[in-house]
Amino acid sequence: MIELSGVCKAYKVGDEPLTVLHGIDLRIEEGEFVSIMGPSGSGKSTLMHIIGCLDTPSAGEYRLCGTSVGGLSARDLAVLRNRTIGFVFQNFHLLPRITAVRNVELPLLYAGVSRAQRRSRALELLARVGMEDRAQHLPTALSGGQKQRVAIARALANDPALILADEPTGALDQRTGLEIIELLRELHSAGRTIVVITHDPTVAAAADRTIYIVDGHIQREEVRRG
Amino acid sequence: MNAWEMVSMALISLRTNKLRSFLTMLGILIGVASIIAIVAIGNGGKAAVLGAIASGSAENTIQIVPRELVAPGLPQPGQVLAIDESDLAIAASFSGVQQVNYTLYGTAVVGSSNRSDNASIEAGPANLNELTRLRITRGHMFNQADVIGHRDVAVLSQSLANKLFGSGNPIGGLVTVSGVPLQVIGVAVSQEASLFSLFMGSDALYMPATTCQDLFPNWSISEMDVQAAPGTNVQNLAQRIVTALNIHAGDATAFADSSGLASSVGALLSKVTTILTLVIGAIAGIALLVGGVGVMNIMLVSVTERTQEIGIRISLGATRTAILFQFLVESATITAIGGLAGVVIGSLIGLGIRMATGIPASVPWPVAVLSFLFSAVIGVVCGLYPANKAARLNPIEALRYE
Numbered sequence: 043m044i045e046l047s048g049v050c051k052a053y054k055v056g057d058e059p060l061t062v063l064h065g066i067d068l069r070i071e072e073g074e075f076v077s078i079m080g081p082s083g084s085g086k087s088t089l090m091h092i093i094g095c096l097d098t099p100s101a102g103e104y105r106l107c108g109t110s111v112g113g114l115s116a117r118d119l120a121v122l123r124n125r126t127i128g129f130v131f132q133n134f135h136l137l138p139r140i141t142a143v144r145n146v147e148l149p150l151l152y153a154g155v156s157r158a159q160r161r162s163r164a165l166e167l168l169a170r171v172g173m174e175d176r177a178q179h180l181p182t183a184l185s186g187g188q189k190q191r192v193a194i195a196r197a198l199a200n201d202p203a204l205i206l207a208d209e210p211t212g213a214l215d216q217r218t219g220l221e222i223i224e225l226l227r228e229l230h231s232a233g234r235t236i237v238v239i240t241h242d243p244t245v246a247a248a249a250d251r252t253i254y255i256v257d258g259h260i261q262r263e264e265v266r267r268g
Numbered sequence: 269m270n271a272w273e274m275v276s277m278a279l280i281s282l283r284t285n286k287l288r289s290f291l292t293m294l295g296i297l298i299g300v301a302s303i304i305a306i307v308a309i310g311n312g313g314k315a316a317v318l319g320a321i322a323s324g325s326a327e328n329t330i331q332i333v334p335r336e337l338v339a340p341g342l343p344q345p346g347q348v349l350a351i352d353e354s355d356l357a358i359a360a361s362f363s364g365v366q367q368v369n370y371t372l373y374g375t376a377v378v379g380s381s382n383r384s385d386n387a388s389i390e391a392g393p394a395n396l397n398e399l400t401r402l403r404i405t406r407g408h409m410f411n412q413a414d415v416i417g418h419r420d421v422a423v424l425s426q427s428l429a430n431k432l433f434g435s436g437n438p439i440g441g442l443v444t445v446s447g448v449p450l451q452v453i454g455v456a457v458s459q460e461a462s463l464f465s466l467f468m469g470s471d472a473l474y475m476p477a478t479t480c481q482d483l484f485p486n487w488s489i490s491e492m493d494v495q496a497a498p499g500t501n502v503q504n505l506a507q508r509i510v511t512a513l514n515i516h517a518g519d520a521t522a523f524a525d526s527s528g529l530a531s532s533v534g535a536l537l538s539k540v541t542t543i544l545t546l547v548i549g550a551i552a553g554i555a556l557l558v559g560g561v562g563v564m565n566i567m568l569v570s571v572t573e574r575t576q577e578i579g580i581r582i583s584l585g586a587t588r589t590a591i592l593f594q595f596l597v598e599s600a601t602i603t604a605i606g607g608l609a610g611v612v613i614g615s616l617i618g619l620g621i622r623m624a625t626g627i628p629a630s631v632p633w634p635v636a637v638l639s640f641l642f643s644a645v646i647g648v649v650c651g652l653y654p655a656n657k658a659a660r661l662n663p664i665e666a667l668r669y670e
């Protein structure tokens with residue numbers, strides 16, 4: 043499903059180019075549950091942004107579902123993010139001024155789903171993550187764990203094949219974090235490909251495979267199952 | 269996402285920051301309201317002035333006055349100040365003239381059993397109501413027989429009738445003018461738009477010219493009303509009569525066709541009102557422009573504040589076009605609502621002025637529709653730069669923005 047070959051990412055900081063990713067080669071198969079670990083600033087989020095088509099590599103090739111992402115237009119990339127990828131962020135990234143159910147409706151809105159279908163699908167998804175009774179709440183009225191559940195419901199809106207989670211438990215206490223990981227495991231059992239970035243070894247251990255990144259290089263990987 | 273859904277999204281977003289949305293709207297609202305009010309007043313003022321001027325010119329009637337009466341100033345020695353019987357005879361001798369009437373104006377004390385008051389007296393032929401644009405609201409106008417018979421009858425203006433008779437019925441009642449009792453046969457309202465009556469008062473008594481001459485033998489005839497036969501070239505006839513009268517008076521400038529003069533004054537006044545409306549309208553337009561700049565400013569602030577929201581939306585699959593439209597629709601919704609409120613408030617101001625002063629202020633509907641559409645266009649134009657800025661944001665930087 044995901045194929046990176048020689049992917050580099052460099053930023054210009056002042057006059058100096060700062061290389062964040064050095065020639066990453068990585069394959070993730072469909073239906074895998076992969077965790078990515080590494081120290082802060084090692085380039086994990088940058089890698090996830092490239093995988094999520096929010097960013098493009100400075101060099102190297104990235105193929106998603108067999109197509110080279112480098113050749114796609116901005117509109118194609120938007121469609122890809124909308125239909126194929128679901129993002130879960132550390133800080134939830136819910137829109138603060140609209141209700142939970144409206145947040146979940148957003149990807150459906152951009153997919154052109156009709157108003158009535160949007161609402162029923164969003165409520166269904168909220169029920170799926172155990173948040174049906176919080177549908178009309180604003181994000182500020184939800185706890186961290188509840189916010190992350192709503193964010194996961196939103197990521198699932200268009201039934202994407204790939205879920206990318208960047209430190210989804212980073213802002214949660216341990217127990218709530220494990221609940222979220224349990225939810226991700228359930229999604230994995232249902233056949234989705236899941237990539238989780240984390241600092242937490244117990245979270246990483248939930249995955250089939252863990253990839254360790256240090257200073258923009260893949261240092262090693264650890265396979266548990268699969 | 270259809271257009272209506274985009275507007276409803278924009279409304280949701282605008283509702284989350286009500287005060288700011290309202291203040292942004294206010295600039296457009298004030299601009300549009302002042303344009304609408306100015307157009308309404310300008311239109312009404314023009315109609316009032318033209319109505320007042322046109323009031324002296326019933327169809328096929330030539331109104332001739334001594335020039336002194338239209339060109340104020342101290343009379344020259346020997347200048348003609350009044351019309352006499354021989355002048356009337358000259359006018360009557362022209363072919364195409366059906367009838368020559370005359371009107372007298374003055375003021376007198378008019379009394380009823382209750383009270384008495386000063387009023388202007390207008391005396392003339394049976395079609396005086398057409399000449400001075402009166403609308404009879406009760407009773408009837410005096411007729412030809414009343415004029416020929418020197419009958420002691422009078423028509424009162426509404427305000428004079430109210431003063432003299434209060435809430436009672438004035439028809440059939442008696443009023444005394446210069447000690448002579450006249451029977452009230454009608455009540456009339458002047459249709460001359462009230463610009464003039466506003467300043468000159470509207471207590472008036474109308475009576476047959478003949479009766480008036482009996483009461484006030486020393487009042488002079490101040491206007492000759494020549495009734496032309498249908499199909500006559502009225503302007504040409506007027507010129508020939510005036511020339512003949514001037515030769516008779518031995519003064520080339522003794523008389524003037526006041527209807528012709530009125531229309532040229534009318535044209536000038538109409539031009540002046542138009543220019544005034546344009547000038548004030550331009551100032552209101554500048555106010556609208558400033559409102560538009562305000563909208564652009566707030567939209568820029570809004571885009572900056574919502575940088576993270578934009579990043580989130582892009583990560584969820586929003587295209588750049590979707591982001592662009594989101595902000596354009598928001599901006600246009602603000603200004604369209606402001607414009608709509610402006611049209612309503614401007615019209616209400618016009619209505620208020622109409623009720624307070626009687627100036628027939630009115631807003632032509634194309635002006636209202638255009639103002640509304642124009643304010644929506646201002647929203648689109650002023651939203652373009654901020655919306656484009658939003659659509660061009662780098663998603664990762666936007667997501668990281670705090």
Ligand SMILES: Nc1ncnc2c1ncn2[C@@H]1O[C@H](COP(=O)(O)OP(=O)(O)O)[C@@H](O)[C@H]1O
Nearest residue numbers: 053055060062081082083084085086087088089
């Ligand atoms: N837009 C940018 N411009 C410059 N440097 C950046 C930018 N984005 C990330 N970086 C740098 O890239 C490195 C990796 O960042 P990131 O991928 O967020 O790390 P991680 O998620 O592993 O903590 C950091 O040193 C960070 O400062």
Ligand SMILES: [Mg+2]
Nearest residue numbers: 086087088208
């Ligand atoms: Mg990170």
